[in-house]
Amino acid sequence: MSHVNVYLRQRPVAKDIVHQQLATEVSANGVTVIAGKTEQQPEREITIDGHYGPETPQDELFQQVGKQSCDKALSGFNSTVICFGPTGSGKTYTIFGEKGKEGLVPRMLQYIFQQKENRGQFEYQFHASFVELYLDQPYDLLVSAPASRPSSANNDNTEQRKVLTLRQSISGSFYAEGVKVKQFKSYEEGMQLLETGTSQRQTFQTKLNERSSRSHAIFSVGIIQKNRVTGVATGSLLTFVDLAGSENLSKSQSDGQRLVETQSINRSLSTLGFVIQALALNKSHIPYRESKLTKLLTEALGGSSYTAMVCCVYPLLENAHETAQSLIFATKCRNVINQPKIGVVDISGIETAARIKQLIQEIEILKLEKQKVVEERDVYKLQISELERTNSPTLSQSNTRQFDSENEQKQLFRKQDNAQKKEPLQANIDFKQIQQQHQDFNQPFSFKGNNQNQQKQIQQNSENCINYTKNQIKTTAESVHQMRSKLELKNKEMIEIQFEAKKKAETDRITIQNLKKKICDLEDQIYQTNDQANQRIEDQKKQTQQQIQGILDAQTSVFKNQEKLMSTFSNKELVNKLGQLSAPVNHYVEVEKMKVELIEKMDFQKETEMQRLKTIHDKETIDLKNMYEQQIEQQKKQIAQYQKYQEQLQKSIMWFNREYAKSQIILYEAKEGKLDSYILNEQELIQKYLQFATDQKPIKTKVKAAILIDQEREPFIVPRNIAEMVNEIQTIEAQTLEKESTLSLSREPSFRKKEIPEDFMQPLMKKTYSNFKPPNVTLNMDIHISPRPKTASTKQPIKQFESTRPKSALPLNSSQIGSCGGTTSLSNKQYQKWGW
Numbered sequence: 001m002s003h004v005n006v007y008l009r010q011r012p013v014a015k016d017i018v019h020q021q022l023a024t025e026v027s028a029n030g031v032t033v034i035a036g037k038t039e040q041q042p043e044r045e046i047t048i049d050g051h052y053g054p055e056t057p058q059d060e061l062f063q064q065v066g067k068q069s070c071d072k073a074l075s076g077f078n079s080t081v082i083c084f085g086p087t088g089s090g091k092t093y094t095i096f097g098e099k100g101k102e103g104l105v106p107r108m109l110q111y112i113f114q115q116k117e118n119r120g121q122f123e124y125q126f127h128a129s130f131v132e133l134y135l136d137q138p139y140d141l142l143v144s145a146p147a148s149r150p151s152s153a154n155n156d157n158t159e160q161r162k163v164l165t166l167r168q169s170i171s172g173s174f175y176a177e178g179v180k181v182k183q184f185k186s187y188e189e190g191m192q193l194l195e196t197g198t199s200q201r202q203t204f205q206t207k208l209n210e211r212s213s214r215s216h217a218i219f220s221v222g223i224i225q226k227n228r229v230t231g232v233a234t235g236s237l238l239t240f241v242d243l244a245g246s247e248n249l250s251k252s253q254s255d256g257q258r259l260v261e262t263q264s265i266n267r268s269l270s271t272l273g274f275v276i277q278a279l280a281l282n283k284s285h286i287p288y289r290e291s292k293l294t295k296l297l298t299e300a301l302g303g304s305s306y307t308a309m310v311c312c313v314y315p316l317l318e319n320a321h322e323t324a325q326s327l328i329f330a331t332k333c334r335n336v337i338n339q340p341k342i343g344v345v346d347i348s349g350i351e352t353a354a355r356i357k358q359l360i361q362e363i364e365i366l367k368l369e370k371q372k373v374v375e376e377r378d379v380y381k382l383q384i385s386e387l388e389r390t391n392s393p394t395l396s397q398s399n400t401r402q403f404d405s406e407n408e409q410k411q412l413f414r415k416q417d418n419a420q421k422k423e424p425l426q427a428n429i430d431f432k433q434i435q436q437q438h439q440d441f442n443q444p445f446s447f448k449g450n451n452q453n454q455q456k457q458i459q460q461n462s463e464n465c466i467n468y469t470k471n472q473i474k475t476t477a478e479s480v481h482q483m484r485s486k487l488e489l490k491n492k493e494m495i496e497i498q499f500e501a502k503k504k505a506e507t508d509r510i511t512i513q514n515l516k517k518k519i520c521d522l523e524d525q526i527y528q529t530n531d532q533a534n535q536r537i538e539d540q541k542k543q544t545q546q547q548i549q550g551i552l553d554a555q556t557s558v559f560k561n562q563e564k565l566m567s568t569f570s571n572k573e574l575v576n577k578l579g580q581l582s583a584p585v586n587h588y589v590e591v592e593k594m595k596v597e598l599i600e601k602m603d604f605q606k607e608t609e610m611q612r613l614k615t616i617h618d619k620e621t622i623d624l625k626n627m628y629e630q631q632i633e634q635q636k637k638q639i640a641q642y643q644k645y646q647e648q649l650q651k652s653i654m655w656f657n658r659e660y661a662k663s664q665i666i667l668y669e670a671k672e673g674k675l676d677s678y679i680l681n682e683q684e685l686i687q688k689y690l691q692f693a694t695d696q697k698p699i700k701t702k703v704k705a706a707i708l709i710d711q712e713r714e715p716f717i718v719p720r721n722i723a724e725m726v727n728e729i730q731t732i733e734a735q736t737l738e739k740e741s742t743l744s745l746s747r748e749p750s751f752r753k754k755e756i757p758e759d760f761m762q763p764l765m766k767k768t769y770s771n772f773k774p775p776n777v778t779l780n781m782d783i784h785i786s787p788r789p790k791t792a793s794t795k796q797p798i799k800q801f802e803s804t805r806p807k808s809a810l811p812l813n814s815s816q817i818g819s820c821g822g823t824t825s826l827s828n829k830q831y832q833k834w835g836w
């Protein structure tokens with residue numbers, strides 16, 4: 001048993017009020033209202049549990065009033081702090097406080113979380129509700145008003161808000177049905193709830209208070225604590241009540257809505273006074289039901305709660321009456337006796353509710369995960385189609401390249417065949433006929449004496465020249481033949497390579513087809529797995545929902561039973577009974593746990609399978625891509641090499657052909673003795689020949705024969721085998737030179753720019769041989785072939801080669817460099833000195 005503790009708090013006098021006499025006096029026995037000394041208000045001394053003067057800081061009040069209530073609540077008792085007093089006396093300031101001067105509630109929130117930290121053996125759960133009674137109608141302050149409602153609390157918003165219904169519980173106390181009970185896990189969260197509710201509260205400016213509360217506000221904190229060791233859980237309610245202030249209508253001069261509010265407030269406070277009166281006098285009937293305020297305070301007044309009441313007064317002399325009234329009321333309150341008891345709670349219901357909430361959340365998570373899987377599957381699908389899209393052009397490109405390459409090769413073969421048909425490489429010159437022609441040609445010119453010797457010498461030289469040229473032609477033809485054979489060999493090789501490549505491409509095509517099939521299979525597998533997983537999730541969800549429904553039903557029946565039992569059994573029996581009833585609920589919870597674990601397991605398996613399939617697919621795709629890239633690269637290289645090789649071979653063949661043709665011309669010229677000693681280049685040689693062929697005029701000239709094999713016109717970049725061939729030719733050339741040192745192979749740099757077109761050379765040669773009729777020529781032939789240094793067989797730059805000539809004997813001008821020009825001025829002696 002415990003009486004209601006009553007405290008007095010005096011608010012300080014406002015700064016703008018001066019020389020005001022206070023209406024209260026504090027003595028050792030209590031507080032005396034001085035104003036009461038008048039006739040109307042007899043002086044009276046009251047006894048209270050504590051008095052706090054105007055300068056008392058908020059924290060001091062909390063330490064002495066609030067903390068005690070909190071401690072009671074944390075010990076498992078319901079505990080209530082009620083602030084009452086006239087309007088403007090500081091009730092709201094005391095309960096909620098202001099920024100920087102926090103009242104009891106914020107300090108209480110801070111304190112309970114501090115205590116939670118210190119009490120490691122307990123598990124805590126905190127819930128809050130915030131209700132206001134406006135015009136004697138309960139409203140939920142934690143439910144936001146509709147959006148149309150202005151944010152300022154200085155407005156009437158009752159029409160837009162839902163009125164709560166009060167219900168009586170088995171214990172006899174009343175509660176607001178459907179009121180939001182919000183869990184908070186930190187001081188900040190608790191403050192957030194407090195601020196939300198405060199901002200919704202009805203306040204208005206009155207004559208007596210700038211921000212007068214026009215409603216009673218009840219902020220409740222439910223504390224559930226479970227002993228970790230014993231498992232015993234207690235539940236308690238810590239309630240803070242900020243009553244609206246009683247108001248003297250003559251002073252406040254309220255009218256309209258404010259008047260209605262004041263009347264409602266005063267009415268409910270009067271009922272409160274009757275209840276207190278009845279309780280103080282220990283009457284059998286307590287008129288709790290007379291107002292909603294008293295209904296809601298049933299537990300705090302005369303119930304099982306520890307209750308502290310703070311009587312707030314504004315002790316100005318002019319407020320002496322209100323102060324005295326408040327103190328009388330406080331005295332009555334102090335006589336109210338409560339019977340506090342620890343509230344042992346069956347938390348299985350709470351746990352079940354939490355579990356249901358958790359299950360619903362898990363279902364939501366599962367839904368999200370399912371969505372994620374579907375999205376991933378779509379991405380995967382996209383990737384596959386992208387892969388197919390990117391691979392198909394590469395394949396077709398590769399096939400096209402191969403096709404082109406084959407065509408090119410065929411064209412080359414065709415060209416080669418045509419060239420061969422047109423120009424048989426075997427030197428099909430009828431040398432006998434030429435010899436005969438030569439003799440016939442020389443027949444009419446018979447020389448005598450010295451002239452005969454000279455002619456003999458000339459003839460001898462001419463024959464030498466012819467023989468050398470014959471050999472040259474033969475060698476060149478052989479080289480060309482060899483090159484052709486090698487080219488054919490290479491072509492064969494190339495065909496084989498291409499055939500292999502084709503075969504490989506076919507194999508790869510089949511491999512790709514197989515892989516595509518495999519990808520399709522994998523996709524099917526994924527779809528199947530996904531569908532199965534979805535089906536399982538759906539089934540699981542249905543089952544879970546059924547289980548939840550079962551739990552809810554069980555919970556309802558537990559509550560019903562609990563209510564029934566409370567009225568029939570003693571405490572101990574009740575606990576036992578509840579324990580029995582909670583068994584099936586626990587069983588449901590276990591079943592649910594198992595279900596959730598099963599879902600998780602299934603999900604994990606699904607995830608792993610998806611991952612595995614994806615890894616296989618990724619690896620195979622990358623391998624395939626790499627393999628194709630390598631093959632394409634290789635084929636490209638081979639084709640490029642082959643093309644280069646073909647080009648080089650063609651160049652080489654052209655080069656040989658030209659040299660061959662040139663040799664034939666020179667051979668003919670030499671034989672006919674119609675070569676000019678000033679032949680500077682092949683072009684000139686041909687021009688001269690043409691002139692000779694058309695005019696058919698006798699040419700009296702000295703003759704210098706030169707075989708012009710121009711090193712500069714050899715292919716610049718040749719494959720090794722071609723280079724070897726050229727070297728071979730050069731070696732043969734060098735050997736021939738050693739044997740027949742009377743002939744020279746000089747190099748003509750001017751050829752570099754003046755290329756004779758191939759198609760010009762070939763018909764000319766044919767025409768020459770078929771239509772030629774030897775003209776009547778006086779031949780004064782002096783064949784001069786410059787000696788060639790032995791280094792000629794090695795590939796030396798042309799300048800080095802020229803520098804080996806005896807320059808003193810060859811005063812060359814710039815146009816003659818590299819030619820055999822200037823030799824006319826040499827004496828026979830000098831020629832002989834060089835081996836002629």
Ligand SMILES: Nc1ncnc2c1ncn2[C@@H]1O[C@H](COP(=O)(O)OP(=O)(O)OP(=O)(O)O)[C@@H](O)[C@H]1O
Pocket residue numbers: 010011012054085086087088089090091092093094209211212213214243244245246312
């Ligand atoms: N102890 C105090 N220290 C300083 N200022 C105070 C104190 N008590 C009240 N006040 C100031 O007095 C004014 C009125 O206080 P408050 O609104 O809390 O009164 P109330 O009793 O709740 O009035 P109502 O019943 O009209 O709502 C406020 O401006 C508040 O700041």
